[in-house]
Amino acid sequence: MHPDQIIFFLCAALILISALFVVISRNLIHAALWLVAALFGVAVLFALLNANFLAVVQVVVYIGAIAILFLFAVMLTRKDIRDRGPQMRRSWWIPALLGLLILAGLVYLIFAQPGIDRTAAAIPAGVDPLRALGKALVSPGGYVLPFEVSSILLLAALVGAVYVAITKKS
Amino acid sequence: MHIPLSWYLILAAALFCIGLFGVMSRKNAIAILLGIELMLNAVNINLVAFWRYLDPTKMAGQAFAVIVFAVAAAEVAVGLALIISVYRRRNTIIADEIDLMKW
Amino acid sequence: MSLQDFLADPILFISNWLQGLLVGWKLPSGLATVIVFLIGILALVIFAMLFDIFLVWVERKVVARFQDRLGPNRIGPFGLIQPFADIIKLVIKEDITPDGADKVVYNIAPVLAAVSVIILWAVLPLSSKIFGVDLNVAVLYLVAAGALGTLAIIMAGWSSNNKYALLGAYRMVANMVSYEIPMVVTLLIPTILADTMSLNGITQSQETIWYVFLSPLGMLIFLISSIAELGRSPFDLNEAESEIVAGFHIEYSGMKFGWFYASELLHAFTFGGFVGILFFGGWQVPFLMADGFHFGSFVVALPGIGVILLQAVAFMVKAMIGYWVIMWVKYSMPRIRIDQMLAFNWKFLTPLSLVLLSATAVLTKLLSGFPLWIFGVGMFLSNLLIGWITIEILRFYAHRQRRLEEPLAQPASVAARR
Numbered sequence: 001m002h003p004d005q006i007i008f009f010l011c012a013a014l015i016l017i018s019a020l021f022v023v024i025s026r027n028l029i030h031a032a033l034w035l036v037a038a039l040f041g042v043a044v045l046f047a048l049l050n051a052n053f054l055a056v057v058q059v060v061v062y063i064g065a066i067a068i069l070f071l072f073a074v075m076l077t078r079k080d081i082r083d084r085g086p087q088m089r090r091s092w093w094i095p096a097l098l099g100l101l102i103l104a105g106l107v108y109l110i111f112a113q114p115g116i117d118r119t120a121a122a123i124p125a126g127v128d129p130l131r132a133l134g135k136a137l138v139s140p141g142g143y144v145l146p147f148e149v150s151s152i153l154l155l156a157a158l159v160g161a162v163y164v165a166i167t168k169k170s
Numbered sequence: 171m172h173i174p175l176s177w178y179l180i181l182a183a184a185l186f187c188i189g190l191f192g193v194m195s196r197k198n199a200i201a202i203l204l205g206i207e208l209m210l211n212a213v214n215i216n217l218v219a220f221w222r223y224l225d226p227t228k229m230a231g232q233a234f235a236v237i238v239f240a241v242a243a244a245e246v247a248v249g250l251a252l253i254i255s256v257y258r259r260r261n262t263i264i265a266d267e268i269d270l271m272k273w
Numbered sequence: 274m275s276l277q278d279f280l281a282d283p284i285l286f287i288s289n290w291l292q293g294l295l296v297g298w299k300l301p302s303g304l305a306t307v308i309v310f311l312i313g314i315l316a317l318v319i320f321a322m323l324f325d326i327f328l329v330w331v332e333r334k335v336v337a338r339f340q341d342r343l344g345p346n347r348i349g350p351f352g353l354i355q356p357f358a359d360i361i362k363l364v365i366k367e368d369i370t371p372d373g374a375d376k377v378v379y380n381i382a383p384v385l386a387a388v389s390v391i392i393l394w395a396v397l398p399l400s401s402k403i404f405g406v407d408l409n410v411a412v413l414y415l416v417a418a419g420a421l422g423t424l425a426i427i428m429a430g431w432s433s434n435n436k437y438a439l440l441g442a443y444r445m446v447a448n449m450v451s452y453e454i455p456m457v458v459t460l461l462i463p464t465i466l467a468d469t470m471s472l473n474g475i476t477q478s479q480e481t482i483w484y485v486f487l488s489p490l491g492m493l494i495f496l497i498s499s500i501a502e503l504g505r506s507p508f509d510l511n512e513a514e515s516e517i518v519a520g521f522h523i524e525y526s527g528m529k530f531g532w533f534y535a536s537e538l539l540h541a542f543t544f545g546g547f548v549g550i551l552f553f554g555g556w557q558v559p560f561l562m563a564d565g566f567h568f569g570s571f572v573v574a575l576p577g578i579g580v581i582l583l584q585a586v587a588f589m590v591k592a593m594i595g596y597w598v599i600m601w602v603k604y605s606m607p608r609i610r611i612d613q614m615l616a617f618n619w620k621f622l623t624p625l626s627l628v629l630l631s632a633t634a635v636l637t638k639l640l641s642g643f644p645l646w647i648f649g650v651g652m653f654l655s656n657l658l659i660g661w662i663t664i665e666i667l668r669f670y671a672h673r674q675r676r677l678e679e680p681l682a683q684p685a686s687v688a689a690r691r
Contacts, residue, residue, distance in 0.1 A: 002172040003303055012181050019185055019208050023192030028200060029431060033378065035204055036424060038185075042211050049178075049222045054214075054235055056413040061239050064420025064453075066207065066246050068446065071427050073200055073250040075439075077257040088195050089266075095194035099187040106183035110176055117174040120223045127227055130409055130470070133236075136229035143233040150240040157244035161251035167258070 007048060015041035026087045032070045039063050050123060053130050178219035186212035199253050199263045203246065210242045281577035282402055288313065314395075317405055321394045325539045329356040331593075332538055332600065339604040359531075366527035374524065375432040382429035383525065383532035389421035390540045397546055398473050400556045400585040401563070402577075411472040412460050415547065416453060419502055422540070423449045429533075430521035441520025444510040444611055451618045452501035452508075458626040459495040462488050462633050463551045476555035481645060485552040487652040488633060490660050492552040494626050496598070499544045501618070503537065506603040510611055545595025546588070553591050556584035629659055 018038035025031040039062045046055035110116055123129065136142040185208055192205025214235050221231025257263050279286045288309050295305035330345070330353060337344025345352030370379060395405035396414055408414055423446055430442020464470050466487060467478040475484075485492045501508040510520070522533045549555055560566050563580060566573040575583070609617070632655050640648045 003307065004172050008173050008177065012177075015181065016184055016188070019188040022204050022208065023188060023196065023201075028198060029375070029378070031201060031204055033428070035207060038208065039211065042215060045178075045181075045215060046218055048173075049218050050226070051218050051222070051232060051235075052408070052410045053413070054218060054232060056410045056417050057236070057239060058214075059417035060413060060420055061243055062207075062211075064417065064423060065450070066243060068423060068427060068450070069246055069250055070200065070204065071431070072443075072446075073254060075431065076254055077200065077263050087197060087201065089197055092195040095191045098194070099191040102190065103183055103187040106187075107180055110179045110183065116176045116179070118223060119172060119174055121226075123226045128409075129226060129229075129232070132227070132229050133232050136233050137236065142229070143237075146233070146237050150237050150244075154240055154244050157248050161247040164248070164255050165251040 004048065007044075011041050011044050011048070014038070015045070024088075028074045028087075029071065032067060032074055035070065036063055036067045039067065050129060053133060175219060175223045178215060178223075182212045182215040182219070185209075185215065197264050197266060199256075199265050199268075200250070202265060203249050203253075207242065207246065210238060214238055279578070283578050283581070284402055314405070317394055318391055321391055321539065322535075324542075325535050326356045326360070328538045328542055328596075329359060329535070331596075335597065335600050336604050339601070363528050363531040368527045368529070369524075371434055371524045373434040375434070378428050378432035379524075380529075382425050382432060383529045383536075385425035385428065386422060387532045387536040389418050389425060390536045390543060392421075393418050393540075393543050396472055397543065398476055398550065398555060399588050400581045401477075402581050403585060404473060407471055407473045409469070409471045409474075412464055412470040412475075415460065416457055419449065419453060419456075426521050429525070433521070433524035435524055438521050438523045441510070441523070445504055445521060447611070448504065448508055448510060448614060449502055451615055452498045452622075455494055455618065455622040455626040456498040456502060458623075458630050459491045459498065460551070461630055462491040462495075465630075465633055465637055472550055472555075476550055476557060479554040479557055482649055483552065483554040483557070487649055488552070488629070488656055489653070490629055490656040491626075491633070492548065494622060494629070495551065496548055498618075498622060498626075499548070500599055500602060501614070503541050503544060503599070505537075505541060505599060507606040507609050508614060509603075509608060510614070541599050542592060542596045545597075545599055546592035548595040549588065549591030553595075555591070556588040558583060558587045625659070625663055629656070632659060 015038050018034045018041060021034040022031050022038060025034060039058065043055045043058040043063075046052075046058055137147045138144050189205045189208030189212060192208060193202050194205075196202055196205065217231045217235045217238070221228075221235075224231075253263055256268060260268060262268065291309050291312065292302075292305050295308060296302055300308070333355065334344040334352070345355035348354040348358055370376060393415065396408050396411040398404040398407075426442050426445050426449070430438045430440075430445075433439075463475050463484050466484055467475040469475065469478070504510075522530055525533060560568055561580065561583060563577075564572075565575040565580065633652070636648075636651055636655055640651050
């Protein structure tokens with residue numbers, strides 16, 4: 001049992017158990033906090049995959065911004081301080097069955113690919129993924145166009161969200 | 171480096187299916203958004219795993235994952251703003267009760 | 274494995290020796306490595322927490338001197354045993370959990386607050402050979418640890434089941450999230466100047482010149498936004514005692530409050546350390562190279578361990594000076610209102626830091642071929658120019674505001690004179 005495999009199993013357990021609690025929790029604040037645990041597990045997984053930048057950005061963007069947005073939204077839309085009543089629809093077993101079927105299908109598709117059990121080759125020496133990512137995101141032959149378009153998307157989302165959520169004091 | 175690629179893909183598939191279950195079976199609109207976040211994270215795990223295992227010198231996988239981060243943030247911001255606005259007018263965020271435009 | 278090796282690099286020597294010892298006890302070498310790493314982590318964390326106790330004494334003495342009184346001086350020489358008395362008092366206090374509080378979240382919040390500060394010490398280079406890990410995205414790791422701290426505050430405020438705690442948490446989170454932006458933008462300035470995001474790399478590239486001389490305005494903006502991130506005065510809305518009692522940690526008593534307090538002090542010291550690393554050269558001592566002092570061609574040779582200790586002392590001194598400046602600001606300035614605070618961030622600090630970053634990036638590219646002194650003078654002058662233009666703009670706005678308010682003031686004073 002290589003230490004990498006032990007870390008992977010712990011991570012996978014954290015992610016899947018937290019995700020399950022996210023969708024099952026009655027208390028929405030608890031669900032949002034379980035989401036934080038799942039996102040943190042994904043960040044550790046990114047670090048295991050040598051994507052250091054993505055691991056740290058995952059914590060900063062998802063946990064530091066999105067999860068906090070969720071917590072605030074839950075706090076602002078509560079009719080009753082205590083969560084009452086069932087949080088799942090009455091026919092929840094249909095989505096559960098559907099999810100299991102889709103999972104079985106995906107696993108079958110995954111194993112049907114030849115060579116899917118490969119292990120990763122070492123990153124060639126002299127290649128710095130961080131520098132290469134930086135260059136790729138701003139070079140015209142790289143991904144500068146999607147990068148700039150996504151920044152305009154964020155601007156539009158910012159303006160839209162502020163406009164929708166603002167209350168005009170008359 | 172001792173972990174086969176299939177493990178990452180199965181983990182991402184399981185996370186995606188849990189997110190899908192959350193979206194389809196929860197009543198609260200915010201809980202549905204939480205399920206969507208899980209699905210987006212599953213996609214990110216897939217992208218980065220493929221980047222690492224297939225060709226770590228090409229940056230398409232990581233660049234795509236960065237764009238997914240930005241899009242997820244934008245979508246959550248707008249989605250939550252809409253939910254808060256709906257709550258102010260209708261005083262409810264149960265997805266079934268917001269049915270003014272249904273036939 | 275000799276005295277020579279120990280004097281050259283003591284930490285490496287000790288870890289190799291421990292590893293050899295564990296393998297000699299028939300443990301597999303992978304497990305031995307993991308255990309040696311765990312011992313290293315434990316040593317660093319224990320040092321941080323013990324130093325935190327000393328910081329409590331420093332804080333109380335310094336605030337006393339600023340307020341023209343003596344501070345603790347009864348227990349132990351100069352009151353040095355006072356923090357231990359504080360700890361004993363906090364530990365034996367009754368742990369009250371408020372009625373209706375969310376027990377699990379309520380208990381995890383102080384732990385998360387303390388953890389978010391201790392994990393910062395993993396990337397802090399105390400000396401050229403004493404550091405936790407040389408992370409190549411250490412600058413972003415700083416911001417990520419701040420994000421965890423923000424989460425801890427929301428958890429504390431919400432789970433206390435108390436309106437005032439929640440209000441304090443909301444205001445504190447608005448504060449921290451807003452001031453992350455100028456902090457990240459000014460963190461990018463040393464990144465551009467050093468061409469690396471690793472804190473070790475940034476410290477090493479300040480061998481020729483400290484970045485405070487290349488970007489004094491950047492240092493000021495980073496200092497201001499990190500004081501706001503810490504939640505220290507004048508940005509301490511979370512514990513605005515006259516307004517919302519004690520903010521998000523109203524309902525915490527005993528050692529849980531002790532964790533919040535201790536982690537705030539350690540956070541302040543750690544950020545003093547970051548200001549030292551990013552702008553004042555970290556563990557760099559002028560003229561000190563890896564094998565001794567180099568005054569031109571005259572070399573004073575020092576054993577490796579001497580150099581390492583000297584650099585560690587230099588870092589601690591710079592971090593203490595940074596911490597002292599943060600305390601100085603705290604005990605001299607009144608608190609500012611939340612709307613003033615947010616306006617200060619969004620209307621002043623964010624545009625200013627973005628302009629500064631653009632200027633730094635453009636100048637670094639333009640002057641990259643020239644010798645160092647031209648580069649240094651160019652950067653310094655550009656900072657002064659941006660600072661002067663900012664002050665002129667502020668003066669213009671202040672004059673316009675005053676001219677708008679003057680006609681309103683006239684009739685009242687005329688009526689009073691009659």
